[in-house]
Amino acid sequence: KDGKAKDDGANYDIGLQDVGDGTGVVTRFPPEPSGYLHIGHAKAALLNDYFAHEKYKGKLILRFDDTNPTKEKQEFQDAIVEDLALMGIKPDQVSYTSDYFDHLYEVCVQLIKDGGAYADDTAQDRMREERMDGIASARREASVEDNLAHFEEMKKGSEEGLKWCIRAKMSVDDPNKALRDPVIYRCNPEAHHRTGSTWKIYPTYDFCCPIVDSLEGVTHALRTTEYNDRDAQYQWFIKTLKLRGVYNWGFARLNFIRTLLSKRKLTKIVDEGVVTGWDDARMPTIRGVRRRGVQVPALREFILKQGPSKNIVNMDWNSFWATNKKHIDPVAARYTAIADANKVPVTVVGHTGGTTIEEKAKHAKYDLGKKKVVFSKDILMEQEDAQSFAQGEEITLMNWGNAIVKNISHSINPLSAHGFKTVTGLELELHLQGDVKTTSKKVTWLSKDQNLVPVELVDFDYLITKDKLEEEDKLEDFLNKKTETRVKAVADLNVADLKVDDVFQFDRKGYFRVDKAFQHGEPLVAYKIPTGGK
Ligand code: ATP
Ligand code: MG
Ligand code: MG
Numbered sequence: 001k002d003g004k005a006k007d008d009g010a011n012y013d014i015g016l017q018d019v020g021d022g023t024g025v026v027t028r029f030p031p032e033p034s035g036y037l038h039i040g041h042a043k044a045a046l047l048n049d050y051f052a053h054e055k056y057k058g059k060l061i062l063r064f065d066d067t068n069p070t071k072e073k074q075e076f077q078d079a080i081v082e083d084l085a086l087m088g089i090k091p092d093q094v095s096y097t098s099d100y101f102d103h104l105y106e107v108c109v110q111l112i113k114d115g116g117a118y119a120d121d122t123a124q125d126r127m128r129e130e131r132m133d134g135i136a137s138a139r140r141e142a143s144v145e146d147n148l149a150h151f152e153e154m155k156k157g158s159e160e161g162l163k164w165c166i167r168a169k170m171s172v173d174d175p176n177k178a179l180r181d182p183v184i185y186r187c188n189p190e191a192h193h194r195t196g197s198t199w200k201i202y203p204t205y206d207f208c209c210p211i212v213d214s215l216e217g218v219t220h221a222l223r224t225t226e227y228n229d230r231d232a233q234y235q236w237f238i239k240t241l242k243l244r245g246v247y248n249w250g251f252a253r254l255n256f257i258r259t260l261l262s263k264r265k266l267t268k269i270v271d272e273g274v275v276t277g278w279d280d281a282r283m284p285t286i287r288g289v290r291r292r293g294v295q296v297p298a299l300r301e302f303i304l305k306q307g308p309s310k311n312i313v314n315m316d317w318n319s320f321w322a323t324n325k326k327h328i329d330p331v332a333a334r335y336t337a338i339a340d341a342n343k344v345p346v347t348v349v350g351h352t353g354g355t356t357i358e359e360k361a362k363h364a365k366y367d368l369g370k371k372k373v374v375f376s377k378d379i380l381m382e383q384e385d386a387q388s389f390a391q392g393e394e395i396t397l398m399n400w401g402n403a404i405v406k407n408i409s410h411s412i413n414p415l416s417a418h419g420f421k422t423v424t425g426l427e428l429e430l431h432l433q434g435d436v437k438t439t440s441k442k443v444t445w446l447s448k449d450q451n452l453v454p455v456e457l458v459d460f461d462y463l464i465t466k467d468k469l470e471e472e473d474k475l476e477d478f479l480n481k482k483t484e485t486r487v488k489a490v491a492d493l494n495v496a497d498l499k500v501d502d503v504f505q506f507d508r509k510g511y512f513r514v515d516k517a518f519q520h521g522e523p524l525v526a527y528k529i530p531t532g533g534k
Helices: 039-054 074-086 097-111 124-133 144-156 205-215 225-240 262-272 286-291 296-306 317-331 383-387 495-498
Strands: 027-028 059-064 093-096 119-121 165-170 183-187 201-203 220-224 245-249 333-335 338-339 344-349 356-361 372-376 377-382 394-397 403-410 421-430 453-460 486-493 502-504 510-516 523-528
Touching: 027 039, 027 220, 039 059, 039 220, 039 245, 039 286, 039 296, 059 074, 059 119, 059 403, 074 286, 093 097, 097 165, 097 201, 097 205, 119 144, 144 165, 144 183, 144 201, 165 338, 165 486, 183 205, 205 220, 205 225, 220 225, 225 245, 286 296, 296 317, 317 510, 317 523, 333 372, 372 495, 377 383, 383 421, 394 523, 453 495, 502 523
Parallel strands: 027 059, 059 093, 220 245, 333 502, 344 421, 453 523
Antiparallel strands: 119 165, 165 183, 183 201, 338 486, 344 377, 356 372, 394 403, 403 421, 453 486, 502 510, 510 523
């Protein structure tokens, strides 16, 4: 299924540089296979796809930035491919940074020989301080021979090699700290998911990116604006290594309130069991938001609407859900559910002719087919509705007509100081000639004389309690304690036919997505889909 909306409304005039007729434009999406894609990644992927395939007739490369074996897995790589396909993104080429490990190694050796890089064993903290203060490393002026020898030691993954890294000799004290001798190679003896134990040294993203972009013919490297400071570094490699030029183009990172969009933190909450997995409906992953009921064309539309702006904002989820509502409303059939707790048996006086079944439209505005509505003398209603009725009041039974409240039976809860009463039974008298426009209560009901379907309605809340977590905030301190509410209910017989992923509406309860169908007497599980309104 192609997730691409016919018209997602995107058309950016702020173009890229030197595009000519557009056929030569090459962009790339470079995920690290260290987690599942989240909606921030979706923005990066969709923008690259937009420029390569919609705005221009160029090429899109999917490149796995697989340079850190400690974090990467085949499972993540496969999921990324699937999720991109789901979003309607078809890369013209798939590549792996690890395919270039031989080449990158040779480039590094040459850079060392040319005096453009050196081996360093300064302790991490110390190195950080020196970079902050613009102090040269004690190893900065080491000889080429020494540097090459240390690099060879690193390559063996020996204990000695592990103490070293390679740094590009850019600057000690440039005001742009990204230029203060960045690390370009690290030693890591762990096995890589593609190259196994061939390598014990891995190039950093900063080093690979310009080289591989240039080699693969990328014309425009799109990056989030936090990388702006690193553009100069990127261009230093292009120039120093005499590579074909590549433009850097920045766009705003996507952030949402009360939402983690850092793979490190998402990995943590998955590993610690705060959520059930990467596809938990509370996760901001593509799989998570889909499970919550987001339609792929809505995701595309929402993200492309953000456009190529460079202003970073902390988005509110409301407009996201409002966009999604436009997509789900026309396809959401209407059904009825009544909460199980204290549901009220009601006798409909004046209903003659026993149990009847009528065919009704599944949606008032769109043709989604018909459903069965069962009419009978014995029906069920919600406790909350029954509580609100006054003796003699005229109300409307949805999809049926008006009725007058005749008799209300209560049980008095002796524990309640305020005399809280549970309605234990009701008698209604049909008044079908009554005008439904004159009543203030339109209530849902279900005939008891049908195979009612047990359902579980699940609603979710944000995982964190603070709009924006700061760097110094401890995640544990801001985890929401209750993020899931489950309510048991019964639904009309049509609901038995719903399939996983179907999106529908329970009258007066809102939109839902089927997470588990009704089967073997086990309840159907439906996830509430937010709509951005209150
Ligand atoms: P994290 O920082 O969460 O670990 P990452 O950026 O390191 O994520 P990558 O797999 O390297 O994860 O990201 C692939 C691409 O997605 C990169 O080009 C990155 O800039 C982009 N990206 C990541 N997060 C966002 C975001 N929130 N908004 C827009 N683009 C993003
Ligand atoms: Mg990254
Ligand atoms: Mg990152």
